[in-house]
Amino acid sequence: MHLIRAAITAGIRPSAMILRTQPSAPWDRWDFLLLEAYQIVQDERCDCGNPIWLCHHTSNDIQFRIDEVTCEATAYRERQEESRYGGPNQKRPHGVSLRAIPFSPSGAPLASFRRDYYRAQAKKREALNADAGR
Numbered sequence: 001m002h003l004i005r006a007a008i009t010a011g012i013r014p015s016a017m018i019l020r021t022q023p024s025a026p027w028d029r030w031d032f033l034l035l036e037a038y039q040i041v042q043d044e045r046c047d048c049g050n051p052i053w054l055c056h057h058t059s060n061d062i063q064f065r066i067d068e069v070t071c072e073a074t075a076y077r078e079r080q081e082e083s084r085y086g087g088p089n090q091k092r093p094h095g096v097s098l099r100a101i102p103f104s105p106s107g108a109p110l111a112s113f114r115r116d117y118y119r120a121q122a123k124k125r126e127a128l129n130a131d132a133g134r
């Protein structure tokens with residue numbers, strides 16, 4: 001999906017992005033089908049991000065679980081706002097906003113954390129799927 005989105009952003013044929021070919025060739029049947037499929041997925045997306053055909057279905061065989069996620073950068077920024085200004089919207093000087101800038105105290109390249117993150121996410125998904133299979 002991200003390759004089709006990248007192609008749309010770049011204004012090139014989706015198949016050129018997927019197959020890593022030059023985008024100068026004319027659009028073919030597959031480009032139009034890929035674009036149509038991408039648009040169908042976008043059009044069927046609920047406001048919450050899930051497919052509308054799951055969110056709006058009334059079947060008792062569809063249930064939802066809550067996955068709590070914590071943005072450590074937002075948590076840190078909010079704690080700083082509370083300690084500096086007494087709350088998210090109080091006593092803040094005009095025009096001032098806080099941003100959480102990531103850095104590694106050990107000096108590790110930030111990109112090196114990407115693989116660990118996705119491996120942990122994959123393990124989480126495997127555990128959830130194993131639970132669902134019971």
Ligand SMILES: [Zn+2]
Pocket residue numbers: 046047048049050055056
């Ligand atoms: Zn929804």
